[in-house]
Amino acid sequence: MSSLNEGLIDAASRGDLEEVRRLLDKGADVNAKSEYGGTPLHWAAARGYLDIVKLLVDRGADISARDVDGETPLHRAAANGHLDVVEFLLDRGADVNAKDEVGGTPLHWAAAWGHLDIVKLLVDRGADINAKDEDGETPLHWAADNGRLDVVEFLLDRGADVNAKDIYGWTPLHLAAYYGRLDIVKLLLDRGADVNAKNGGGKTPLDLAREKKYWDIVNFLEKAVEDAENILETKISGTSVMATVVKSEG
Structure with a gap:
């Protein structure tokens, strides 16, 4: 040179x-x-x-x-x-959607580093909010992984897939649980994350939190799992009752 x-x-x-x-x-x-x-x-x-x-x-x-x-x-x-x-x-x-060697877009990187103002600008300018890197991770994965609560909230508000899975079956909730991000765990669940989702190894976010000994997250997820089971039982019970009513009326 x-x-x-x-x-x-x-x-x-x-x-x-x-x-x-x-x-x-x-x-x-x-x-x-x-x-x-x-x-x-x-x-x-x-x-x-x-x-x-x-x-x-x-x-x-x-x-x-x-x-x-x-x-x-x-x-x-x-x-x-x-x-x-x-x-x-x-x-x-x-x-705006250029990908680097690992498949990361500018939105992935802004989300990972928590630059909310830039995240907003990129999305407003047409960035693919559910773009996937070479591991299948979206900007929401990167934000959850790095503990960027405000970015996670914004991405969800703008339509990010809360249950998107990477190539290993990890959802943003898996990552938040694995890295001890209790505030993000709570937000993701509030926005419809599947508490019982299993990754490629068959592990749920609760399994990962237990392995890492994040007991505050373990306690929270145990309650969420219990609530999900109760809701499912109520739905099943309601369906059975309705079927009985329909049958008796028929």
């Missing part, structure tokens, strides 16, 4: 707007890539340097460039919580 291009990447990563402009004027490649595939735009987006992001895009930076992990500048801005950069990139045509 030429010294000009190295200097451009360094200046973009440091937030030195004037140096970025000077190097571009001297002929540095606006789409030069570092050892791991990051362009100046990747670095500026990741660090939240909006003025540099704008300059690079105006000078022809590839808004869809991928690094070695398959991440676009939008992925990096979303993961690092830079709302203004995310909005600018979307306005300039960035793919």
Whole structure:
């Protein structure tokens, strides 16, 4: 890599707007890539340097460039919580549903890191709320896994599948129980999560909570399982009574 291009990447990563402009004027490649595939735009987006992001895009930076992990500048801005950069990139045509090497979208990453403002923006701009990564996990899985209660609530409000299963049969409730997220366990159940769902190993969220010794979650889930069984018994009993009535009337 030429010294000009190295200097451009360094200046973009440091937030030195004037140096970025000077190097571009001297002929540095606006789409030069570092050892791991990051362009100046990747670095500026990741660090939240909006003025540099704008300059690079105006000078022809590839808004869809991928690094070695398959991440676009939008992925990096979303993961690092830079709302203004995310909005600018979307306005300039960035793919809101681009997937990286593990199948993660910008929404997955914003959800995982708890950037609710960015999650809202991405969804409003057409992000697939039930997009699945290579393991079959949705943004709701990532948010539940990482304990992002406000993000979980928003995603559910906007139609996320509360019982979505990954390729191993894990639902968001399995993850919340496994990682000790009691507040999220409560919210998911309140929104219709199946307390008796079994993963690929035949384990329920309660089984996982017991294994991890999260006794507060165990106690809560035991009560939820009992309530679910009572509801089922009531439905079965009601169906039997109705069948008897219909038969006697017939």
